[in-house]
Amino acid sequence: MIQDEIRKLKEEQGAVILAHNYQIPEVQEIADFVGDSLELAIKAKEATADVLVFCGVEFMAETAKILNPSRKVLLPVKNAGCPLADCLTPEMVREAKARHPNAAVVLYVNSTIESKAEADITCTSANAVEVVESLAEKTVLFGPDANLAHYVAEQVSGKTIIPLPADGHCPVHREYTLADVEAAHARGDAVVCHPECDPEVQEASDLVASTGGMARQAHLHQNWTVLTEEGMAYRLGRLFPDRTFHAVEGVVCEDMKRTTLEDVRRALETGEYEVTIDEEIADRARKAIERMIALRG
Ligand code: 13P
Ligand code: SF4
Incomplete structure (x- = not known):
């Protein structure tokens, strides 16, 4: 059975399998830990295994590598992206900062590493309100999800939340x-x-x-x-x-559904696809992510 092969390979490699809640049932079942993006980031940061097989999308595997750079992080499929993350570029963040020099920049982890490098702090949907409330700044540039920005604006008082971009959204x-x-x-x-x-x-x-x-x-x-x-x-x-x-039937994130058990086995067999990050950009992105993680307890 493929599940037995994966377990054996995992043991040989000293690997753990982390999976997001949206992964297909078979992948959730073989994973050592299943969770949301914040829980997975914390698990990845604390992981002592040599290899982290990350069953999710690219920005999540990248976050794992940023938080625990000495581990080998594998994303079993190459083309698992996130259209929401792609709708914000670092140039857009820099331009918005120039227009609002006194604003804090809060970026949802569903963003690229290059954009995160421009942020003061990141957030996930689990802690977005707490993150914004922790800031001294009254004006917050919040991206890339405008609906999450709306949710935060409804929950916090005394802050002006500016969505960046104005209509960033998840198509799913x-x-x-x-x-x-x-x-x-x-x-x-x-x-x-x-x-x-x-x-x-x-x-x-x-x-x-x-x-x-x-x-x-x-x-x-x-x-x-x-x-x-x-x-x-x-x-x-x-x-x-x-x-x-x-x-609701048929509402699926194609990117989250790309990873199969065969991909997980192949990742463990071949070491593909290893997540690599640019050190200088990662150092800047890490500050924003670590600042978010430091908020818990
Ligand atoms: P969660 O952080 O709630 O798991 O959400 C991640 C995501 O990609 C939602 O589309
Ligand atoms: Fe990105 Fe939407 Fe898929 Fe979440 S569900 S990974 S936000 S495209």
């Missing part, structure tokens, strides 16, 4: 509509959505949470409709087998 989460929330409510489900969803979807939902936050709060209701990539409904079903979790 934009697919959810008010009609999905209404259909879920009509069948008696509670609705949880990710803060990358449009504001009207957030406002109509019963709970807005990161994927890790969903796992922590799923005990609150018996029947849920989960408005985030469909892998999360599988994850929640594994964590809470006595509850039901409906996904």
Whole structure:
């Protein structure tokens, strides 16, 4: 069985497998740890294994390498990107800083390493409010997700949040509509959505949470409709087998779904694809990421 081969290779290589909540079920099942982007970054930072096989998308594997540069970090597929991360360039951040010299720059980890190098601090959807509240600056340039920026602006007071760019968004989460929330409510489900969803979807939902936050709060209701990539409904079903979790069929992140068990086996066999980072850029990005991680406890 391929799972046995992976376990054997893992042992031989001194490797651990980290997987995001959106990965396909088979990959979630073989992983040593499954979590949201903040939990995975912390796990990667603390990892003592020689090799980290990161089943997720590029910016997550890059963050793992930045936080634990002496480990070999492998992304089993080459083309697992994130269109949200790609919609913000470092030039756009520099231009915005020039226009708002007194503003702090908060970048969602769903951004490129080059953009992170321009940030004062990063955030994930699990800690975005806490990160913004921790800042002394009253004006915050927040990117690249405008819906997460809206969510943060609703939660914090006394700050001006400027989305950067004005309409940065995740194409997957934009697919959810008010009609999905209404259909879920009509069948008696509670609705949880990710803060990358449009504001009207957030406002109509019963709970807005990161994927890790969903796992922590799923005990609150018996029947849920989960408005985030469909892998999360599988994850929640594994964590809470006595509850039901409906996904909206067909809303998938193609990039998250690229990694298969065959890719994981090949990564362990061949050492491909190793994540490499530019030291100078990584040092600057690391400051922003470490500042975020230092906020917890
Ligand atoms: P989480 O940090 O909530 O896991 O989200 C990551 C992501 O890519 C959402 O689309
Ligand atoms: Fe990027 Fe959206 Fe996929 Fe998350 S779901 S990795 S934000 S494209």
